[in-house]
Amino acid sequence: MKGENMIKSIVMADTPVNRSAKSLLQEETGKGILEVEDLSAWYSDFLCIRDINISIPARAITAVIGPSGCGKSTFIRCLNRLHEVSHGGRVTGRVLLDGKDIYASDVDPVVIRRRIGMVFQKPSPFPTMSIFDNVAAGLRLTRLWSRRRELEEVVEKSLRQAALWEEVKDKLDRSGASLSGGQQQRLCIARALAVQPEIVLMDEPCSALDPLATLKIEDLMRNLTEEYTIIIVTHNMQQAARVSDNTAFITIDDQGAGVLVEYGPTSQIFANPKDKRTEDYITGRFG
Amino acid sequence: MTTERLYLRRKWINRLTLGLSSIAAGVAIILLGLILGYTLVNGISYLNLGLLTNVAKPAGELGGGIRNEIIGTLILVGLASLLALPVGLMAGMFLSDFAKPRVAAAVRFAADVLAGVPSIVVGVFAYAIMVRPMHSYSALSAGVALAIIMIPIVARTTEESLRLVPNSMREAALALGITRWRAMLGVVVPGALTGIATGIMLAVARIAGETAPLIFTALGNNFGFQSLLKPIGALPLLIYTHALSPYQDQHQQAWAAAFLLVILVLGISLLVRWISRQRKTQ
Numbered sequence A: 001m002k003g004e005n006m007i008k009s010i011v012m013a014d015t016p017v018n019r020s021a022k023s024l025l026q027e028e029t030g031k032g033i034l035e036v037e038d039l040s041a042w043y044s045d046f047l048c049i050r051d052i053n054i055s056i057p058a059r060a061i062t063a064v065i066g067p068s069g070c071g072k073s074t075f076i077r078c079l080n081r082l083h084e085v086s087h088g089g090r091v092t093g094r095v096l097l098d099g100k101d102i103y104a105s106d107v108d109p110v111v112i113r114r115r116i117g118m119v120f121q122k123p124s125p126f127p128t129m130s131i132f133d134n135v136a137a138g139l140r141l142t143r144l145w146s147r148r149r150e151l152e153e154v155v156e157k158s159l160r161q162a163a164l165w166e167e168v169k170d171k172l173d174r175s176g177a178s179l180s181g182g183q184q185q186r187l188c189i190a191r192a193l194a195v196q197p198e199i200v201l202m203d204e205p206c207s208a209l210d211p212l213a214t215l216k217i218e219d220l221m222r223n224l225t226e227e228y229t230i231i232i233v234t235h236n237m238q239q240a241a242r243v244s245d246n247t248a249f250i251t252i253d254d255q256g257a258g259v260l261v262e263y264g265p266t267s268q269i270f271a272n273p274k275d276k277r278t279e280d281y282i283t284g285r286f287g
Numbered sequence B: 001m002t003t004e005r006l007y008l009r010r011k012w013i014n015r016l017t018l019g020l021s022s023i024a025a026g027v028a029i030i031l032l033g034l035i036l037g038y039t040l041v042n043g044i045s046y047l048n049l050g051l052l053t054n055v056a057k058p059a060g061e062l063g064g065g066i067r068n069e070i071i072g073t074l075i076l077v078g079l080a081s082l083l084a085l086p087v088g089l090m091a092g093m094f095l096s097d098f099a100k101p102r103v104a105a106a107v108r109f110a111a112d113v114l115a116g117v118p119s120i121v122v123g124v125f126a127y128a129i130m131v132r133p134m135h136s137y138s139a140l141s142a143g144v145a146l147a148i149i150m151i152p153i154v155a156r157t158t159e160e161s162l163r164l165v166p167n168s169m170r171e172a173a174l175a176l177g178i179t180r181w182r183a184m185l186g187v188v189v190p191g192a193l194t195g196i197a198t199g200i201m202l203a204v205a206r207i208a209g210e211t212a213p214l215i216f217t218a219l220g221n222n223f224g225f226q227s228l229l230k231p232i233g234a235l236p237l238l239i240y241t242h243a244l245s246p247y248q249d250q251h252q253q254a255w256a257a258a259f260l261l262v263i264l265v266l267g268i269s270l271l272v273r274w275i276s277r278q279r280k281t282q
Helices: A003-014 A016-021 A024-030 A073-079 A110-116 A131-140 A149-160 A183-195 A211-224 A237-242 A266-271 A278-281 B002-044 B048-051 B065-099 B099-118 B119-134 B139-164 B169-177 B180-210 B211-219 B235-244 B246-280
Strands: A034-043 A046-056 A061-065 A090-099 A115-120 A199-203 A228-233 A245-252 A260-267
Touching: A016 A110, A024 B169, A034 A073, A046 A183, A046 A245, A061 A073, A061 A237, A073 A090, A073 A228, A073 A260, A110 A115, A115 A183, A131 A149, A131 A183, A131 B180, A149 A183, A183 A199, A183 B119, A183 B169, A199 B002, A199 B180, A228 A237, A228 A245, A228 B065, A237 A266, A237 B099, A245 A266, A245 A278, A266 A278, B002 B246, B048 B065, B048 B119, B065 B099, B065 B180, B065 B235, B065 B246, B119 B139, B119 B211, B139 B180, B139 B211, B169 B180, B180 B246, B211 B235, B235 B246
Parallel strands: A046 A260, A061 A228, A061 A245, A115 A199, A199 A228
Antiparallel strands: A034 A046, A034 A090, A245 A260
């Protein structure tokens, strides 16, 4: 499966359609859609991740792997400014989205979160809302008023993108909580896509799901890379190998903070890792 | 063996404490049963349609009803809710989601102290800030006094209900680029609605039976509702004045009014239980 993906991405990289779709900035400078520079994050006084530098390419899947508690989740929560919502959450360093620092003082985190969506580990549909309302929530609650027709279009499009439309099209008024775990997670993906973000962060989106539901979501992710940039945190290394283009390995240093050890094309990280720690982790000798 | 003796000792201590707490629970239930039974027996025989629909007659004259006082209680409860709900609900949201931990602790403490202030003190306070300057007892001042009692109850129950909504819901909403206030009103409050409704009902049940603050503010009025700035009658006040009157007929009306009030509060409590059961089965 990985081989197929590799071929697909190589072939697609050379087609003119895909090239024009990529961001201009990226073409010109060779930089990623997200450039993380010296990012450190704290919970009160505890340094959780230290000096992470990474460049995330557009319209690709970047996997973040590492042992439990190494700060993978904290890292991606820094990318949509959700870390600072947690009690005592604090961040230093820069995160450039299309060249502009999302932590600059004149940037509203709410605007950043509309451009960088997120799917959480535990499926979290809003329990008081129907399936339709769940998907429409992002639009409804960021505006004063929306036209019903427009909402209907967006909801259908998002549910189709999340490969859930066929299963729920006849019961859009049912509660989102009535769906199965895998369906709920796809509902959350549809909800994130409905506000048309550029980047979707996924925090272990499959860890609460069975293998079949996991497979569905992985297929879905591959399809989404035509339009979206995806960053996925996973502690499942097979998943990272199956689905991602690039992989970042984070581990804990001797002071308990998460550091980026190695980052590169997934095939290279898994086939011949440069760092001993990466090799130990991937071969299962650690973590 | 010593372990055997220790075991026996533990067993007897266990039985003793279990027995004592059963007796305590029994006393509480018996008292409640006595109060309910006594008002029921004494009140229900005087309760009739005429009593509910007629207005009061001069003391000493037979007949007459408590319609004005029923309406008065409804007006006072409505007025107090109108004043207290916006403040109480907003304070609850502030406490659960927006206040810094230190500020929240201070506000929470203040609310708890306010909830513990004897209601007669609240009545005197309303008398001092409203009745004295305005030179008149009034429905409005009574509404303010009852609202002061209501606010901390509503604020604290709202806070507790909002805290029960999982943090993941807030984060999911924020991650969609929704502002904190919209997330609060659109996602968190709907998730806590049954709990908030329960708190409001409990607060209403509490103030519906308050008497002491009304003595200093509403005063009572034999002529029914005239204006928010005029004195107004209410069920608890009627019970208080009629029970002390020398006329047998008024004693009977007081019993009937007491029965009505108990039924009202009991009804609200049952409604609350029903609502919270709905939430659990949801």
